[in-house]
Amino acid sequence: MNYIKPVSLSLMTIALVACSNGEDTTANETDTTLPELSSGIYTEYMDTSVNPGDDFNQYVNGKWMATATIPEDKSSVGVWSTLRDASQDNVKIIIEESAKGDFAPGSDQQKVGDLYNSYMDMKTRDALSVKPLQPEFGKISAIANYDDLAVYFATANKRGYNMPFALGQYVDFKEPDTYMMYTWQGGLGLPDREYYFKEDDKSADIRDKYLQHIENMFDLAGFNAGKQAAATIYDLEQKLAKVHMEKEKTRDMVALYNKVPREDLAQIMADFNWSAFLQEAGIDTIDGLVITQIDYMKALNGIISQTSIADWQTFLTWKALSANGSRLTSAIDKENFDFYTKTLWGAKQQRPMWRRGVNVVNGTLGEVVGKVYVARHFPPEAKARMQHLVDNLILAYRRSIQDLTWMTPETKEQALDKLSKFTPKIGYPDKWKDYSDLEIKADDYFGNIERAALVQYQQNLDRQGRVVDKSEWQMNPQTINAYYNPPLNEIVFPAGILQPPFFDMNADDAVNYGGIGAVIGHEIGHGFDDAGSTFDGDGVLRNWWTPADKEEFKKRTQALVAQYDSYQVFDDLNVNGTFTLGENIGDLGGLSIAMKAYKLSLIGEDAQVIDGFTGEQRVLIGFGQIWRGSYREELLRQLVGTDPHSPAQFRVNGTVRNVPEFYSAFAVEKDAKLYLAPEQRVKIW
Structure with a gap:
C-alpha cells in the first residue's frame, strides 16, 4: 500500500474527484444474498499450537511459513508475490494476443505487441550492443563548461536519468487545482545515503561490490580505465550522499514545500545556470519552483563547481549506462541484475524474460492492457x-x-x-490514458522506452498551467x-x-x-x-x-x-x-x-x-x-x-x-x- 508523494519526482501526477457521503445514521446493511459464504480463512496455514497472544503472525501463518520455499528467481514469496505472478499470467495472455497478431500501425494492439516483442528480441539488442547510447555519450563528451553541464542535467532528467537533482511535476500543495514543478535530491547509485557511511561488514561488502559493478559495466560498454572511473563516481556520489536530507525528514511536508521565485533561485545555487536549465527543461516561463531540500541544493552548488568537468563526464556516463542497464545487451542486463537484484535483494537468478517483458509493458502501456484486464477479471458486482x-x-x-x-x-x-x-x-x-503520441517499433526496444519517457514529459509540460486532471490514476x-x-x-x-x-x-x-x-x-x-x-x-x-x-x-x-x-x-x-x-x-x-x-x-x-x-x-x-x-x-x-x-x-x-x-x-x-x-x-x- 502506497502513500503517494513526490519522492522520486518521475513526473508524477495525481487526480481528485469530489466525494459525497451519506448521513451518519446507520451502517449500510450487509449483503445477505450470497449463499453459503465461507469463512475466507486459510486454516491449513495456521499454527494453532502457538498462543496468538505470543505471536499472532505465527498463529495465523505459521504452518505456511514452516514449509515456504523462496524460488531462486525471487527475493520473497507470499501473498503479494503470488498475486503479482497471477496478474502477470493474465496480462501475458492479453499481450501475446497482440504480439502474435497483425494490427494496424499506431493501434493499441500494435503498440503492445511490438513493445513486448522488442523487449524479447535479445538477438537484436545484443547485435546493437551499446550503439543506442552513443548519441548520449556524445552529448556528455561535448560538455565543455558548467553552463553546458546545467543544460545536460535538464536533458537527462527528461528521460528519468538519475541526476544530482530531479525536476518533476506534481500537484501544488498550496493550490491543489494547479500543477507545480518540484525538485528532489538525487544522484546516488546505492539505495540510500546510509549505505555510503555505515561501518559494518555487510555495508562495506556492498560498497566493494558496487565499485566492482561500476567497473564491470564500464568494461562491458567498451570503456577503458573502469577501476579509475568507479573510484571517481563513488567519490562524487559519497559527497552527494553526505548532504542528502535524511529519509526520516523527507516525511515533513511543511518543511519540504519551499516555493522559490524564479528570480531568487540564484540565492539557492548561485553558480548554477538556472536560465539554461529551465530553458532546456521547457519551463523557462515558470514563475518559480518548489525546492524540497533547500540545504541539499545549497550544498550541491559547491559540489558542482568544485568537481571538474572531466569528473562530471565520468559520472554522467555512468548514470546513462546504469539507467539503461536492463535495456541493452544480455551481458549488461545480467551484470545489472547481479548487483541490483542479486547482491541487494538476494535473488539467485533472474526472473523469466517474459515476466520482465510483461513488467515493461505494464510500465509503459499499462492502461492499454488494463482496459482488457478489467473486462476479463473484474466483474461489476x-x-x-x-x-x-x-x-x-x-x-x-x-x-x-x-x-x-x-x-x-x-x-x-x-x-x-x-x-x-x-x-x-x-x-x-473512468477515463483511459491516451497513448496516441507514442511511436512503438518492433525492432527498437531502447528507442521505445526513450520515446515513452519523452512523450510523458511533454504531456506534463503541455498541461502545466492548466487545471489538474482529476481523473488520472497513478497505478494500473x-x-x-x-x-x-x-x-x-x-x-x-x-x-x-x-x-x-x-x-x-x-x-x-x-x-x-x-x-x-x-x-x-x-x-x-x-x-x-x-x-x-x-x-x-x-x-x-x-x-x-x-x-x-x-x-x-x-x-x-x-x-x-x-x-x-x-x-x-x-x-x-x-x-x-x-x-x-x-x-x-x-x-x-x-x-x-x-x-x-x-x-x-x-x-x-x-x-x-x-x-x-x-x-x-x-x-x-x-x-x-x-x-x-x-x-x-x-x-x-x-x-x-x-x-x-x-x-x-x-x-x-x-x-x-x-x-x-x-x-x-x-x-x-x-x-x-x-x-x-x-x-x-x-x-x-
Missing part, C-alpha cells in the same frame, strides 16, 4: 461490493472521530470535513496495491488487489473487513497520519489543528515510534519507528476502523461462528493472513533501510497488540508476549 465496504469504513471513521476523547471540537470539525471530502476510486479509471488496474494522495485527498484501489485473500466475493464479511477493509482503512488513515494530517479536506497544505491537539497527536505518535523502534529484525538491526511512522499509523487505524465498521455492519445482530472462529477473530485473522510472507535476508535488510513500511511480521504483531478486540477475542493475558497494558496501547484515530 465486485466493484459494487467494494463500494459498500468503502462506505462503511468511512462511516466508521466518522463515528470514531466523533467519539475521540483526546481531540477538541474545533479540530474534530476539521477532521470530519476532510473525511467528508475523501474521493474513493475503485477498480479502474492490474496492479496489486493501493494508495492515498494527500493534495488530492483520494483513496485508490486497483482491480488487481480486489481478490483473495484481500477481497473474497465468496467469503463472509468478517474476513473481508480484516483484509481489504483494513487496506481501505489504511489508505484513509494516511489522510490523518504524520504527513497526511498536514493537508486539509481540499488538499491544501495548512495547519488545521489547535496547538493542544497537535501536541497530543505528536505524543501519541511518538509512543508508536517507540514501540516499533524496539522491534528487532536481526540481532544487529531494528525497525526504524520514525521512518515507518506513517505506515504504522495507517495499519493501526486501518485495522481499528475495519473492526468498528464490521461491528456496525452487523446492525446489532450476533456474528456467526464459522470454522470455529467468532466474527472478531475472523476480522483479526483476515488481517494477519494478508501479510503472509517469507523474505531473504538481503531483501529484508534493504527494506528496513529504505522502505517506509515495517516488515510484515511487525505489521501484524505490532498492530494487533494495540487493538482492544485482540485481547478479548483471543483471551490475551498479561503474561503473553504481545500484551500491552491498556494505558500503553496507542489509540490515535
Whole structure:
C-alpha cells in the first residue's frame, strides 16, 4: 500500500474527484444474498499450537511459513508475490494476443505487441550492443563548461536519468487545482545515503561490490580505465550522499514545500545556470519552483563547481549506462541484475524474460492492457461490493472521530470535513490514458522506452498551467496495491488487489473487513497520519489543528515510534519507528476502523461462528493472513533501510497488540508476549 508523494519526482501526477457521503445514521446493511459464504480463512496455514497472544503472525501463518520455499528467481514469496505472478499470467495472455497478431500501425494492439516483442528480441539488442547510447555519450563528451553541464542535467532528467537533482511535476500543495514543478535530491547509485557511511561488514561488502559493478559495466560498454572511473563516481556520489536530507525528514511536508521565485533561485545555487536549465527543461516561463531540500541544493552548488568537468563526464556516463542497464545487451542486463537484484535483494537468478517483458509493458502501456484486464477479471458486482465496504469504513471513521476523547471540537470539525471530502476510486479509471503520441517499433526496444519517457514529459509540460486532471490514476488496474494522495485527498484501489485473500466475493464479511477493509482503512488513515494530517479536506497544505491537539497527536505518535523502534529484525538491526511512522499509523487505524465498521455492519445482530472462529477473530485473522510472507535476508535488510513500511511480521504483531478486540477475542493475558497494558496501547484515530 502506497502513500503517494513526490519522492522520486518521475513526473508524477495525481487526480481528485469530489466525494459525497451519506448521513451518519446507520451502517449500510450487509449483503445477505450470497449463499453459503465461507469463512475466507486459510486454516491449513495456521499454527494453532502457538498462543496468538505470543505471536499472532505465527498463529495465523505459521504452518505456511514452516514449509515456504523462496524460488531462486525471487527475493520473497507470499501473498503479494503470488498475486503479482497471477496478474502477470493474465496480462501475458492479453499481450501475446497482440504480439502474435497483425494490427494496424499506431493501434493499441500494435503498440503492445511490438513493445513486448522488442523487449524479447535479445538477438537484436545484443547485435546493437551499446550503439543506442552513443548519441548520449556524445552529448556528455561535448560538455565543455558548467553552463553546458546545467543544460545536460535538464536533458537527462527528461528521460528519468538519475541526476544530482530531479525536476518533476506534481500537484501544488498550496493550490491543489494547479500543477507545480518540484525538485528532489538525487544522484546516488546505492539505495540510500546510509549505505555510503555505515561501518559494518555487510555495508562495506556492498560498497566493494558496487565499485566492482561500476567497473564491470564500464568494461562491458567498451570503456577503458573502469577501476579509475568507479573510484571517481563513488567519490562524487559519497559527497552527494553526505548532504542528502535524511529519509526520516523527507516525511515533513511543511518543511519540504519551499516555493522559490524564479528570480531568487540564484540565492539557492548561485553558480548554477538556472536560465539554461529551465530553458532546456521547457519551463523557462515558470514563475518559480518548489525546492524540497533547500540545504541539499545549497550544498550541491559547491559540489558542482568544485568537481571538474572531466569528473562530471565520468559520472554522467555512468548514470546513462546504469539507467539503461536492463535495456541493452544480455551481458549488461545480467551484470545489472547481479548487483541490483542479486547482491541487494538476494535473488539467485533472474526472473523469466517474459515476466520482465510483461513488467515493461505494464510500465509503459499499462492502461492499454488494463482496459482488457478489467473486462476479463473484474466483474461489476465486485466493484459494487467494494463500494459498500468503502462506505462503511468511512462511516466508521466518522463515528470514531466523533467519539475521540483526546481531540477538541474545533479540530474534530476539521477532521470530519476532510473525511467528508475523501474521493474513493475503485477498480479502474473512468477515463483511459491516451497513448496516441507514442511511436512503438518492433525492432527498437531502447528507442521505445526513450520515446515513452519523452512523450510523458511533454504531456506534463503541455498541461502545466492548466487545471489538474482529476481523473488520472497513478497505478494500473492490474496492479496489486493501493494508495492515498494527500493534495488530492483520494483513496485508490486497483482491480488487481480486489481478490483473495484481500477481497473474497465468496467469503463472509468478517474476513473481508480484516483484509481489504483494513487496506481501505489504511489508505484513509494516511489522510490523518504524520504527513497526511498536514493537508486539509481540499488538499491544501495548512495547519488545521489547535496547538493542544497537535501536541497530543505528536505524543501519541511518538509512543508508536517507540514501540516499533524496539522491534528487532536481526540481532544487529531494528525497525526504524520514525521512518515507518506513517505506515504504522495507517495499519493501526486501518485495522481499528475495519473492526468498528464490521461491528456496525452487523446492525446489532450476533456474528456467526464459522470454522470455529467468532466474527472478531475472523476480522483479526483476515488481517494477519494478508501479510503472509517469507523474505531473504538481503531483501529484508534493504527494506528496513529504505522502505517506509515495517516488515510484515511487525505489521501484524505490532498492530494487533494495540487493538482492544485482540485481547478479548483471543483471551490475551498479561503474561503473553504481545500484551500491552491498556494505558500503553496507542489509540490515535
